Amino acid sequence: MTPDELKAIVEGALFAAGRALSIEQLQALFEEGRAPDAGSLKAILAALADDYAGRGVQLQQVASGWRFQVRSDVGPWVSRLWEERPQRYSRALLETLALIAYRQPITRSEIEDIRGVSVSSQIVKTLLEREWIRVAGHKEVPGRPALFATTRSFLDDFNLQSLADLPALASIRDLDEIAADLDRKQ
Amino acid sequence: MTPDELKAIVEGALFAAGRALSIEQLQALFEEGRAPDAGSLKAILAALADDYAGRGVQLQQVASGWRFQVRSDVGPWVSRLWEERPQRYSRALLETLALIAYRQPITRSEIEDIRGVSVSSQIVKTLLEREWIRVAGHKEVPGRPALFATTRSFLDDFNLQSLADLPALASIRDLDEIAADLDRKQ
């Protein structure tokens, strides 16, 4: 086996593994009695590290051996690979938000009464985290349930000056008209 | 951004992804309006392919885009990284796969007609789980049998850019021709 072939095997194994490989693990790639000794492997690793100097990936020695890793300064771009596409909010969440907007301050069980189904804690948590709703207080009834109201962020995010800008409940029947109206304003 | 920085980003992203990336996916690494155009990216990819010529990994174009892969001649050594040796697929599975690849979209009973034996559910399940085939629709005949087609993963896993890259199917003579020949010989 030529030194170049040996280097290609080590290089290929490190990239195929996608993690760090120790000298022993690299030696295990070869048939018994045909593995290069630790010294030769270290020389190969040093040569590989040189080859990749200045490239987008680098050979790095870490606790468990050697591994190829992406150069850290390209991280901001590379990380976009895993950027989650913003998901959509569920219909249940939107309904809950709408009820809080129009009927605030309102308790969770009051929302459930109108929607006819229970409101998951996840939805309330998401709305609180998004800072569209807040706990305005607690109702003095058994259990002291939280009273939810919308926030200024909610108004900002929906381009409203105040809650009074929300279409009147009675007119929601004619939503198509409202939609057209909103389009015109934008 | 300098051309070298751009190249390092593309290189880093391809290695970080560990799968093929399309031009669109590469463009999505950049902020809106700052992505290089398709032509520039292709030039970068060509330059990268040159850089890696003769190395243990190489840049390969497949159906879903470009990816770095370990040179196949070092495969025998690299495959020792994994305890489980890659299994060979049964002839029944390969024949089923071949029929789906060349005759897609095709139903299970159409496959059985040509092979002359029934196709086991296990084979179809294995091919679906491997994501080499998918249900492309249902044939509008009684029972609405599933129509199978191959996937992009199938092309990627066999280093193909499109179905046209599959080896050509042997030509055959049609029934009339065969009958005429048989008659002539009598």
Added chain:
Amino acid sequence: MTDTVPETTATAAPIAEDAPASLTAVARVKGELVTTLPDDLYIPPDALQVFLDTFEGPLDLLLYLIRAQNLDILDIPVAKITHQYLEYIEVMRALNFDLAAEYLLMAAWLGEIKSRLLLPRPKGPDGVEEVDPRAELIRRLQEYERFKRAAEQIDGLPCEGRDFFVAAAMAPDYRRPVEPPQVELRELLLALQDVLRRADLYESHQISKETLSMRERMSGILDRLRGGGFHPFVSLFVVEEGRLGVVVSFMAILELVKEGLIDLVQTESFADIHVRARIGDAQGNDLDLAELNDNEPEASGSEGAFDDA
């Protein structure tokens, strides 16, 4: 003997499909075929099961019989091949092999072809002779063989995870904040329309725009009263808002009283009226979230969400 059978199958010579098949030749030897099988294709009974397992069905077995004798599919002596095939089946049945239905079906078909070849071919209603009974068999053998070969070719392609591997490197740990979903007001209204339709509120309630302002004012007043303690009744009104504003505030207070959310207290007749929230203060994380919101730069200078009305 046993192990030579699959060996032979695997090394069957490729057909030169692009060569113009000279159909006059009776049997052409194409390529080198290593076979130790005798002419009568005798296989010891104890090897039959192994033998059968190596085939992917009757078409595959027939192809094997043809290839083992260096025959061209187009030139097969159907009578002879049929005879051999039926012999196998007979032996296997005699040995009580659990034969798949496909093998028996093929045996029946071959028997039919064989007998039809012995008879003069009948003419169809249009006076044309029926096609040679062998033609369909040849067509199916050809069709099967091309896919059998295609399967071998696919198996010969480099396969990811077996012959080559995708290269990956450790990615830097760089986290990017996830953008929350965007919602349009229209979506919100559509959701509301749905829930209202379900709740059948259209018929029983007629809620006007003014009522909405009142609801907003209710939240505003609750905000003002947050932190407990008594607040002068009059402090809840903003004279600058005019008559309508005062009326809305007044209705909001009445509604809050009705819902049991605030207390109105007057210590003696004609004394100042004081208002106190009956609702407990929000505490814990929920409150923190609300206050975090107030501290946002966009919300600077406001004590509550709706106080700028």
